[in-house]
Amino acid sequence: MLDLGFVRSNLELVEKKLRDRNADPALLLGDFRRLDAERREKITQLETLKGRRNELSERVGALKRQKEDASALVEEVRGLKETIDADQQAADAIDTQMRALLTRIPNLCRDEVPVGRSEEQNVEVKRWGTIPNFDFQPKPHWELGEQLGILDLERAAKISGARFAVYWGDGARLERALIGFMLDRHTREHGYTEVLPPFMVNSKSLFGTGQLPKFAEDLFHCIDPEGFEPGQYRDNDHWLIPTAEVPVTNLYRDETLDEARLPIALAAYTPCFRSEAGSYGKDVRGIIRQHQFQKVELVKFTRPEESDLEHEKLTRDAEAILEALDLPYRRMLLCTGDTGFSSTKTYDLEVWLPGQSLYREISSCSNFESFQARRANIRYKAKGGKSAFLHTLNGSGLAVGRTWLAILENYQQADGTIRIPEALVPYMGGQRTITPRAGASL
């Protein structure tokens, strides 16, 4: 959420930045100036009346204490009541309008973010690793996984539906090995503290990180007694998390952190649940796009002046995992049109998938600056200083399911077996190869 005062005094800039994002300022901002003026006028009017009421009530109290007659004053205040009630309603209504307007405005991209309409305009910042050369036709992971008997999409469809996966044997172990490997790297070498949050959150949390109200249809939400009403955020309803970003960032919702504690760096493994509404027909083969996938997420809370540096470091921490696994990747700086709603600047890491001959997103690292902190009311305060909103950042470190399939495709051998990346061998109990599962006629 942008600050109302900021929008008021930087309206032209906000409009320009929205156009950069392919958003329509007229649609998002409406007649902002008029709404803002009207809101302030209504509030001033209401508060003047309330001041009058408070003043008179105080005098009533004074008279009554002296056992004098106050009925004339009581009558006068009673007369104010109707006007105040009406003004209150009007002020509430217009304030709600303003809040709704502000909560639907996306964050503004930083100036160094390239202006562009779609992912076509994303800029490749760097490329790492050597694309493997195969003396045979490399296969996509869905063929490899099925032949090895470690990936079972058919039974997943039976027990849960499309876009789910069952992992068997070494497939399941590889997923678990990746989770352990990533968490160990981040906690032991990159300075993150591990957290294991709930996999369900309430709507207040989803508002805090920006998924609600705009992206409700992308989420799974549980059947609670009361449904979801945009604009009303409760602390007792339940939604499956689409990413650990939500529970972890909201850990500090409505808190003021001591500046000395910053930056705070947290790493969390969770499954992630996404409805994938609107992606029908997209990525239907394999496990690229699933309703449930596992992810290790990195989240940081920083002072405003250091968020930029921490963003670079966090992105490097994610890259370090790809490098440790020797998976070729490239780093993309997303253009304005492809940058997420809450982000000011996002790097995507894309891993090379030889089975499909393309780079595919495996991590997304964003700096939200104070956008989420303002929505979630997360502040920091220096000793003796004033409290202010801190900056939040996060990135995948990495998407486990996509790392799993990247390993299958990059480490496949002519006979269809999979070599285990060196760094992962200890996590696989010393095992160096994935061979067809014994008795795996599925």
Place this chain on the structure above:
RNA sequence: GGAGAGGUGGCCGAGUGGUUGAUGGCUCCGGUCUUGAAAACCGGCAUGCCCGCAAGGGUAUCGGGGGUUCGAAUCCCUCCCUCUCCGCCA
């Protein structure tokens, strides 16, 4: 799920209708004192919004929402959360 107790400012903790945004203590900040520190003493210390160039003023907030009243932290309704006991259960 049943019964009971409770939710007050960074923390502890007073406060059952009238200058209570809220006594007091602690923490923290500034100052006096001191060679320095501690102690002691003095002062300061919530947030949002509105008016204002500013100084400052107003308004709202005592878990959330609603109600009663001229006036609510205090009374009523409702929801949420925490704790204790019982039941059920991984």
